[in-house]
Amino acid sequence: TTTLAFKFQGGVIVAVDSRASQGSFDASETVRKIIEINDQLLGTMAGGAADCQFWEQYLAIECRKYQLQNREKVSVAAASRILINILYSYRNHGLSMGCMLTGWDHEGAQLYYLDNDGQRIKGNIFSCGSGSTYAYGVLDNEYHYNLSVKEAAELGRKAIYHATHRDAGSGGVVRIYHVHAPNAQGKGWTIIEDGEDVNKLHYFYEGAKGAVGDGDF
Numbered sequence: 001t002t003t004l005a006f007k008f009q010g011g012v013i014v015a016v017d018s019r020a021s022q023g024s025f026d027a028s029e030t031v032r033k034i035i036e037i038n039d040q041l042l043g044t045m046a047g048g049a050a051d052c053q054f055w056e057q058y059l060a061i062e063c064r065k066y067q068l069q070n071r072e073k074v075s076v077a078a079a080s081r082i083l084i085n086i087l088y089s090y091r092n093h094g095l096s097m098g099c100m101l102t103g104w105d106h107e108g109a110q111l112y113y114l115d116n117d118g119q120r121i122k123g124n125i126f127s128c129g130s131g132s133t134y135a136y137g138v139l140d141n142e143y144h145y146n147l148s149v150k151e152a153a154e155l156g157r158k159a160i161y162h163a164t165h166r167d168a169g170s171g172g173v174v175r176i177y178h179v180h181a182p183n184a185q186g187k188g189w190t191i192i193e194d195g196e197d198v199n200k201l202h203y204f205y206e207g208a209k210g211a212v213g214d215g216d217f
């Protein structure tokens, strides 16, 4: 798995791959690793599939209950506290989860990284999963805060592509979401790309290298 998210002048870009594996068996090339918690909140998934899916869907229910009880939208900080308290209570029990929670609340665009050790870090750039080292290589080289939405989405796509090219645990398609100020319908995120095949992307990026001959296959 390769998941990433970064803040920039236009909000937050979230980009992921879609491979699931069971040991050396490729279980799926089409899983969804971004969960739409509500109209303002997104979560990413890396690690144990069942752990991520169960606890992030559970978080969505807790956020809904929070909003009904408090008559106000849940902040990203509060939502990430609900989840980190669960992960911390199950520490040493074998959960395997690395996720990012991001959204737009009263403080603007927010981005947190959380994992099964009980880490909860606020930050501007995160990547998580077996391909994250490759994604960081691209992100750290080309990121700057003033990217346009188009440039930021392209950076997310490029980082996921290169990670899927080198990491055996990542592949399938690239999915890209853009977190922004809520629109007239109250939506705080937009799907920019919902399934671009990394095998097709390979020839796009390979061509850009301009090399002749047999290249990197």
Ligand SMILES: CC1=C(C(=O)N[C@H](C)C(=O)N[C@@H](Cc2c[nH]c3ccccc23)C(=O)N[C@@H](CC2CCCCC2)C(=O)[C@H](C)CO)Cc2ccccc21
Binding pocket: 001, 002, 019, 020, 021, 022, 023, 027, 028, 031, 032, 033, 045, 046, 047, 048, 049, 050, 052, 053, 096, 129, 130, 169, 170
């Ligand atoms: C394909 C699949 C599932 C699956 O493959 N389960 C296996 C056992 C699983 O959890 N795979 C993990 C890797 C893994 C296997 N055993 C583990 C024990 C501990 C920790 C990790 C693992 C995986 O693909 N993880 C993905 C992210 C997942 C993919 C499925 C959606 C939710 C996020 C990755 O992190 C990369 C592939 C790197 O492992 C579970 C599931 C539920 C609903 C729909 C599809 C699936």
